[in-house]
Amino acid sequence: MLIYDFTYDELEEFILEHGYKKFRAEQIWNWVYKQKVDSFKEMLNLPDDLIELLTSSFTFDVLELVIKNTSQDGTIKFLFDLKDSNLIETVLMNHNYGMSACVTTQVGCNIGCSFCASGVLKKKRDLTAGEIVAQIIKAEKESGVRVSSIVIMGIGEPFDNYKNFVKFVQIVNHPKGLAIGARHITVSTSGLVPKIKEFAHLGVQVNLAVSLHAPTNEIRSKLMKINDRFKVEEVVDAIKYYIHVTNRRVTIEYIMIQELNDSVETAHELAKLLKGMNVYVNLIPYNTVKEAPYERSSLERRQAFYKVLKEHKITAVLRKEQGHDINAACGQLRSQNL
Ligand code: SAH
Ligand code: SF4
Numbered sequence: 001m002l003i004y005d006f007t008y009d010e011l012e013e014f015i016l017e018h019g020y021k022k023f024r025a026e027q028i029w030n031w032v033y034k035q036k037v038d039s040f041k042e043m044l045n046l047p048d049d050l051i052e053l054l055t056s057s058f059t060f061d062v063l064e065l066v067i068k069n070t071s072q073d074g075t076i077k078f079l080f081d082l083k084d085s086n087l088i089e090t091v092l093m094n095h096n097y098g099m100s101a102c103v104t105t106q107v108g109c110n111i112g113c114s115f116c117a118s119g120v121l122k123k124k125r126d127l128t129a130g131e132i133v134a135q136i137i138k139a140e141k142e143s144g145v146r147v148s149s150i151v152i153m154g155i156g157e158p159f160d161n162y163k164n165f166v167k168f169v170q171i172v173n174h175p176k177g178l179a180i181g182a183r184h185i186t187v188s189t190s191g192l193v194p195k196i197k198e199f200a201h202l203g204v205q206v207n208l209a210v211s212l213h214a215p216t217n218e219i220r221s222k223l224m225k226i227n228d229r230f231k232v233e234e235v236v237d238a239i240k241y242y243i244h245v246t247n248r249r250v251t252i253e254y255i256m257i258q259e260l261n262d263s264v265e266t267a268h269e270l271a272k273l274l275k276g277m278n279v280y281v282n283l284i285p286y287n288t289v290k291e292a293p294y295e296r297s298s299l300e301r302r303q304a305f306y307k308v309l310k311e312h313k314i315t316a317v318l319r320k321e322q323g324h325d326i327n328a329a330c331g332q333l334r335s336q337n338l
Helices: 008-017 023-035 048-057 129-143 158-173 193-200 217-223 232-246 264-274 299-311
Strands: 064-070 076-081 087-095 098-102 147-152 185-189 207-211 250-256 279-285 316-318
Touching: 008 023, 064 129, 076 129, 087 129, 098 129, 129 147, 129 158, 147 158, 158 185, 158 193, 185 193, 193 207, 193 232, 207 232, 232 250, 232 264, 250 299, 264 279, 264 299, 279 299, 299 316
Parallel strands: 098 147, 147 185, 185 207, 207 250, 250 279, 279 316
Antiparallel strands: 064 076, 076 087, 087 098
16 A cells, blocks of 8 residues: 555554554654655654554555756756556746746546647546655655645646545645645546536635637537537536536646637627636646647737736636657646557
């Protein structure tokens, strides 16, 4: 069992079951998440028999670093081996507000978006909560930085691994552990409608981003196979429902692909669709991947698109990309077998 798979409450229960006092759980979490040790024998304030019990019950050993690449803009990409021959990627991005980690939730992805390198491989398996947590600890240790925010935007569809996603949030958010505030965590979904509604009732302040990428079914179906299951209107209704329940703003992700979803007319349609909603549109320059035939929208087209949204009083931002030179930008991640 991976130690990072345990929530604080689960560890406390384990400790009590084995006849130890509750405060031992806090000591252990302090070693694991504040000191970031990777063996139980380093936990100097624990009795020997407890160290023995922990050593025989849990492991720290899950990710092995295969490659670490640093981009000119400071973005660091890690390729980790899960030790079952599956490889995953994790990215650290430097923002003016601190270091942000982009984590993987699945080996491969079944949603199959035509523009995304991660979707090329079908899902092989879900990651456990602990395997997602371990990416943060390992990336911190391998780079000597401290992560202060998390985006769940690596390989995989987090809402297709919902239970482990929720557990992951509980673990990293816990004040006795990494203590990363829910408001500093963003989850991105391709728009799994029932899960968006379920997430609305989770009662955490985690930010929601939805990959819309097109205002019409005609365009969206070309880009995202999932649009056959959940149409644009259904996704927008689910977002409205989420906003109604949580009173929180939702980020709409919109990757801009040349001559596909970036015309001024399409901008007007998007503005109409989102009118009056508490959303924030992230206009993301498409990153070319060798698996897909698309081109990045030109700066002029992106700016014209943005201008239309502004005219309609839709809050939007034209985003810069990071880490393009090391294939660490959005959609360039994929699990590979070397
Ligand atoms: N599966 C989830 C989260 C991971 S993808 C989702 O799709 O939302 C994270 C973001 O990267 C999504 O908005 C996705 O659409 C975007 N993305 C995928 N491929 C991209 C590419 N080639 N260029 C730019 N963004 C891309
Ligand atoms: Fe999966 Fe997201 Fe890539 Fe689509 S964009 S294939 S949902 S990882």
